[in-house]
Amino acid sequence: MEIFVISLLNGLVYGMLLFMLASGLTLIFSMMGVLNFAHASIYMIGAYLAFQVSRVVGFFPALIIAPLLCGAIGAAIEIWGLRKVHHNGHIAELLFTFGLVFIVQRGVQMTWGMLPMPYRVPALLDFPLFQIYGANFPAYRAFMLLISGGMLLSTWLLLKKTRVGLIIQAALTHPNMVSALGHNVPMVFTTVFAGGCLLAGLAGVIGGNYQTTEPGMAEAMGPIVFVVVVFGGLGSLAGCFIASILMGMIQTFAVVIDYSVADLLRPLGLALKADNLLMEVLTVPIARIGALLPFAMMILILLFRPRGLMGTRDT
Amino acid sequence: MTALSLRDVRKNFGATEIIRGVTLDIQPGERHCIIGPNGAGKTTLFNLISGRFPITSGEISLNNTRIDQQPPHLINRAGLSRSFQITSIFQRLSVFENLRCALLWSMGYRYSFWSALWRQKALNEKAEFLLEDLNLASRRDIPAGLLSYAEQRALEIGMTIAGGASVILLDEPTAGMSNTETDYAMALIRRVTQGKTLLMVEHDMKVVFDLADTITVLVYGQVIASGPPETVRSSRAVQEAYLGALEE
Amino acid sequence: MTRSGNGARWIWVFAVALALAVPWAFHNFQTGRDSGFVLSMLSQMGMMVILSLSYNMLLGQAGLFSLCHATFFGIGGYATVHFLNAAGAGSLPLPMEVIPLLSGLTGLGLALIFGYMATKQRATAFAMITMGIGELMATAALMFHSFFGGEGGVTTNRMIDHSLFGLTYASGMQVYYLILVWTLICAGSMYFLTQTPLGRMANATRDNYERAQFMGYDPRVVRFLQFSLSGLFAGVGGGLYAITYEIVTFDALAAPLSANALLMAYIGGTTVFGGPILGAVLITLLQSGVSLLSNSWLVYVGVLFISMVMFAPAGLSGLIIAHGPIAAAGRLRRLTVPYLRLVVPFLALVLGFVGLVELMSFLTIGAAQGKKLVLFGSAINIEATQPWLISVVCLLGGGAWLRWEARAFHRVWESLTADLKQRDRV
Numbered sequence: 001m002e003i004f005v006i007s008l009l010n011g012l013v014y015g016m017l018l019f020m021l022a023s024g025l026t027l028i029f030s031m032m033g034v035l036n037f038a039h040a041s042i043y044m045i046g047a048y049l050a051f052q053v054s055r056v057v058g059f060f061p062a063l064i065i066a067p068l069l070c071g072a073i074g075a076a077i078e079i080w081g082l083r084k085v086h087h088n089g090h091i092a093e094l095l096f097t098f099g100l101v102f103i104v105q106r107g108v109q110m111t112w113g114m115l116p117m118p119y120r121v122p123a124l125l126d127f128p129l130f131q132i133y134g135a136n137f138p139a140y141r142a143f144m145l146l147i148s149g150g151m152l153l154s155t156w157l158l159l160k161k162t163r164v165g166l167i168i169q170a171a172l173t174h175p176n177m178v179s180a181l182g183h184n185v186p187m188v189f190t191t192v193f194a195g196g197c198l199l200a201g202l203a204g205v206i207g208g209n210y211q212t213t214e215p216g217m218a219e220a221m222g223p224i225v226f227v228v229v230v231f232g233g234l235g236s237l238a239g240c241f242i243a244s245i246l247m248g249m250i251q252t253f254a255v256v257i258d259y260s261v262a263d264l265l266r267p268l269g270l271a272l273k274a275d276n277l278l279m280e281v282l283t284v285p286i287a288r289i290g291a292l293l294p295f296a297m298m299i300l301i302l303l304f305r306p307r308g309l310m311g312t313r314d315t
Numbered sequence: 316m317t318a319l320s321l322r323d324v325r326k327n328f329g330a331t332e333i334i335r336g337v338t339l340d341i342q343p344g345e346r347h348c349i350i351g352p353n354g355a356g357k358t359t360l361f362n363l364i365s366g367r368f369p370i371t372s373g374e375i376s377l378n379n380t381r382i383d384q385q386p387p388h389l390i391n392r393a394g395l396s397r398s399f400q401i402t403s404i405f406q407r408l409s410v411f412e413n414l415r416c417a418l419l420w421s422m423g424y425r426y427s428f429w430s431a432l433w434r435q436k437a438l439n440e441k442a443e444f445l446l447e448d449l450n451l452a453s454r455r456d457i458p459a460g461l462l463s464y465a466e467q468r469a470l471e472i473g474m475t476i477a478g479g480a481s482v483i484l485l486d487e488p489t490a491g492m493s494n495t496e497t498d499y500a501m502a503l504i505r506r507v508t509q510g511k512t513l514l515m516v517e518h519d520m521k522v523v524f525d526l527a528d529t530i531t532v533l534v535y536g537q538v539i540a541s542g543p544p545e546t547v548r549s550s551r552a553v554q555e556a557y558l559g560a561l562e563e
Numbered sequence: 564m565t566r567s568g569n570g571a572r573w574i575w576v577f578a579v580a581l582a583l584a585v586p587w588a589f590h591n592f593q594t595g596r597d598s599g600f601v602l603s604m605l606s607q608m609g610m611m612v613i614l615s616l617s618y619n620m621l622l623g624q625a626g627l628f629s630l631c632h633a634t635f636f637g638i639g640g641y642a643t644v645h646f647l648n649a650a651g652a653g654s655l656p657l658p659m660e661v662i663p664l665l666s667g668l669t670g671l672g673l674a675l676i677f678g679y680m681a682t683k684q685r686a687t688a689f690a691m692i693t694m695g696i697g698e699l700m701a702t703a704a705l706m707f708h709s710f711f712g713g714e715g716g717v718t719t720n721r722m723i724d725h726s727l728f729g730l731t732y733a734s735g736m737q738v739y740y741l742i743l744v745w746t747l748i749c750a751g752s753m754y755f756l757t758q759t760p761l762g763r764m765a766n767a768t769r770d771n772y773e774r775a776q777f778m779g780y781d782p783r784v785v786r787f788l789q790f791s792l793s794g795l796f797a798g799v800g801g802g803l804y805a806i807t808y809e810i811v812t813f814d815a816l817a818a819p820l821s822a823n824a825l826l827m828a829y830i831g832g833t834t835v836f837g838g839p840i841l842g843a844v845l846i847t848l849l850q851s852g853v854s855l856l857s858n859s860w861l862v863y864v865g866v867l868f869i870s871m872v873m874f875a876p877a878g879l880s881g882l883i884i885a886h887g888p889i890a891a892a893g894r895l896r897r898l899t900v901p902y903l904r905l906v907v908p909f910l911a912l913v914l915g916f917v918g919l920v921e922l923m924s925f926l927t928i929g930a931a932q933g934k935k936l937v938l939f940g941s942a943i944n945i946e947a948t949q950p951w952l953i954s955v956v957c958l959l960g961g962g963a964w965l966r967w968e969a970r971a972f973h974r975v976w977e978s979l980t981a982d983l984k985q986r987d988r989v
């Protein structure tokens with residue numbers, strides 16, 4: 001039971017972090033039809049920048065400055081990069097963001113080195129908030145929930161209440177109609193791309209000290225975020241939210257389930273030995289294949305529900 | 316036996332019904348033109364017949380076999396071929412390759428990855444022949460995307476008839492062409508659809524009354540008249556709904 | 564047409580001759596020893612040529628952006644280790660020369676399964692499902708020990724003592740020629756495939772997915788077959804990898820290698836058959852050459868790649884081919900001066916960029932490894948402002964100058980091609 005509650009909370013924290021990344025990615029994709037491969041790279045930049053900025057001015061100002069910087073980086077990428085390759089088609093745009101991943105990856109290594117950064121939770125939030133069944137729940141995680149929840153709320157308000165938000169919403173459902181409306185499309189594109197990057201940067205700021213700030217963090221996060229976006233259905237924010245929480249839960253729960261398929265078979269009188277590939281698949285405990293689950297689930301959902309959980313349009 | 320028959324075909328996009336119960340019979344060898352105002356649903360009807368969109372209800376049969384639940388490639392194999400109002404060709408392939416692609420399935424190559432194209436004499440001769448026929452021989456090795464508009468339209472027609480389908484659907488083949496180009500294209504269409512069933516959407520009344528054995532008038536997704544040119548021309552309903560407006 | 568056709572043929576003959584001869588140029592006839600470095604680089608090139616060519620069966624020829632190509636390369640490699648072990652133990656009575664065929668069949672088998680899943684999707688979703696497949700397999704490779712050996716990978720011994728020609732494959736030279744032969748077989752077959760109905764329809768579905776349907780073809784089947792066949796060749800490449808290194812780890816299957824396949828094919832050029840070969844040779848050279856000198860070779864490849872995407876989407880081979888008509892008209896000489904004028908600002912730009920990258924990485928990574936930046940035999944003080952300043956000036960100045968010159972170049976180019984068009988019409 002205690003494991004259950006703790007895992008639930010941790011899953012929620014991780015899921016909300018995923019959602020912060022995935023929602024930006026979904027917005028960008030819905031508007032521009034570009035799946036931004038470099039999204040997790042921006043997340044990493046956010047973490048590093050937060051570390052750097054917080055050394056000078058402290059964590060809380062960094063919480064604002066670093067995402068803004070990431071937004072600016074995003075705008076620059078859109079204006080001087082993506083827009084230039086747009087006329088070469090979608091594959092060119094995909095390839096462009098794919099190339100960015102390499103450059104950011106190595107750029108970060110060059111600037112900050114290969115070792116993890118000592119980017120720590122601020123002292124102000126570094127205490128156990130409460131205890132359940134003897135296990136501590138750190139205040140910082142609650143703070144993460146607060147931030148991501150607040151961001152969820154403000155994004156929602158932005159989409160519902162502002163002009164740009166309405167245009168974006170229209171674009172979500174009718175991607176081809178926006179230009180017909182006579183809006184300044186390049187401007188909207190830049191805004192959305194920068195906004196998505198800002199969210200990714202914010203996720204980086206609060207994720208960087210929750211996980212570790214090191215050059216591999218984009219590589220570790222990227223595929224999961226894509227899984228979330230595809231699983232939820234490209235272009236659907238609601239689907240994206242559900243998928244984020246689901247993936248968060250799966251990731252945290254899988255770690256604590258120490259059973260394998262073979263354990264299920266044991267009561268039937270079947271004892272399996274892990275001496276070939278098939279047997280090994282059956283005997284490996286769920287806890288160990290946790291990393292594998294998201295991808296398996298994504299492949300399955302694309303097979304049986306090609307538009308994802310709640311997607312409304314073909315990709 | 317009918318070449319193509321539609322029974323109470325309906326199509327909804329969301330809540331709006333675009334095709335509202337079309338019934339149509341087309342005899343083998345017939346040249347059948349569909350006319351109607353913009354947005355009447357002519358292209359949509361073609362999309363339904365050729366399997367691009369699923370129908371909402373009704374029945375479509377080709378040579379007395381149901382085709383309305385089939386994917387486009389199976390309908391094509393059953394002997395129906397269509398062209399597109401908005402030119403749809405293989406941009407980066409040469410004109411010759413475009414035609415050769417259009418011939419492949421009908422000549423039995425299927426998904427062959429063991430026969431070398433350059434050695435298929437009959438195939439290549441047929442493609443060259445088509446090239447001459449379409450008056451595109453001088454453009455043989457140019458990427459199709461670089462052709463002029465009229466040339467692309469000619470290629471589009473060529474690709475549609477190449478496979479030797481018995482029922483041909485042409486969607487505004489002469490749209491946007493000059494007079495001489497239209498004349499040339501019509502002569503071409505006459506020539507290449509000899510002995511085939513032709514269903515054609517066309518806005519140019521001169522062309523329509525020149526070519527058609529039967530004319531169907533589609534307005535707001537419904538057939539308001541269908542019959543030989545003279546009958547349709549003198550039909551009051553048509554005059555009111557459509558022709559009158561056009562000839563004003 | 565025939566002239567350029569002949570020209571292309573001679574390029575191929577020359578390339579094959581070069582591939583046959585190069586190891587002997589580095590052979591020491593006094594001691595009878597080969598250059599191990601050159602041989603292993605050439606062997607690597609062979610495998611990478613197969614990998615990038617087979618990747619281009621997807622990207623360039625079928626318009627499919629796959630992110631799991633290394634999966635089939637890797638599985639071919641892992642399986643080959645097991646084949647070799649079985650052959651060594653005597654339970655697989657096959658000569659060395661045909662074992663890569665088995666590797667290919669393994670790749671094909673897996674590609675049939677994954678291809679069936681992936682080709683249900685198009686465009687972005689295709690890219691995503693292949694990414695999922697790639698990650699799935701990479702994670703699985705670390706997890707399951709009986710087949711993949713976990714982190715350590717699986718090892719074998721290639722001297723199985725069974726050869727059609729009585730070879731032992733103890734020397735790198737013999738292995739290289741085995742690789743060369745298989746590379747030629749694969750490249751030849753892949754070229755042949757581009758000239759078959761399937762290959763042509765793959766191009767057609769790339770250009771216009773929908774239209775192909777109305778010509779009797781199911782585009783999904785076309786893509787499925789194309790995907791599977793490309794898996795076959797990737798598998799052969801993986802088999803050669805296993806034979807060369809006698810160890811296959813997670814690296815042979817993971818995302819970086821898939822990305823590498825993409826980089827090689829794209830930089831070389833996806834629009835011409837030979838493009839990926841050029842890319843594979845070049846990137847492998849860079850990899851073994853530059854990575855000796857610098858930590859940052861991936862940055863250079865990344866920047867090269869992005870510049871290609873932005874300025875030369877047809878890749879290097881596309882750039883070369885664009886000169887074809889001008890060369891045919893005998894006007895290439897008119898480009899000499901404009902080209903020469905590009906050289907200096909270009910070099911300045913490259914120098915500035917490389918300078919900055921190297922200074923940066925020496926400040927962090929290099930310092931951590933205790934290395935020093937040495938240029939022309941003298942150590943450079945990376946703490947001083949001077950080298951940084953020079954680099955920045957080179958980068959910015961070179962960039963601005965290059966932009967200026969590039970515009971002039973563009974004008975010359977435009978007027979040349981316009982001239983040619985005029986002549987064509989007359």
Ligand SMILES: Nc1ncnc2c1ncn2[C@@H]1O[C@H](COP(=O)(O)OP(=O)(O)OP(=O)(O)O)[C@@H](O)[C@H]1O
Pocket residue numbers: 328333351352353354355356357358359360400
């Ligand atoms: N995929 C679709 N989704 C929603 N509505 C559609 C779709 N395709 C067509 N329509 C609508 O169906 C109606 C009929 O369109 P259609 O293209 O069939 O007209 P048409 O008779 O071919 O006109 P035109 O003479 O301009 O070619 C139009 O109002 C159009 O907006």
Ligand SMILES: [Mg+2]
Pocket residue numbers: 357358359400
């Ligand atoms: Mg129409």
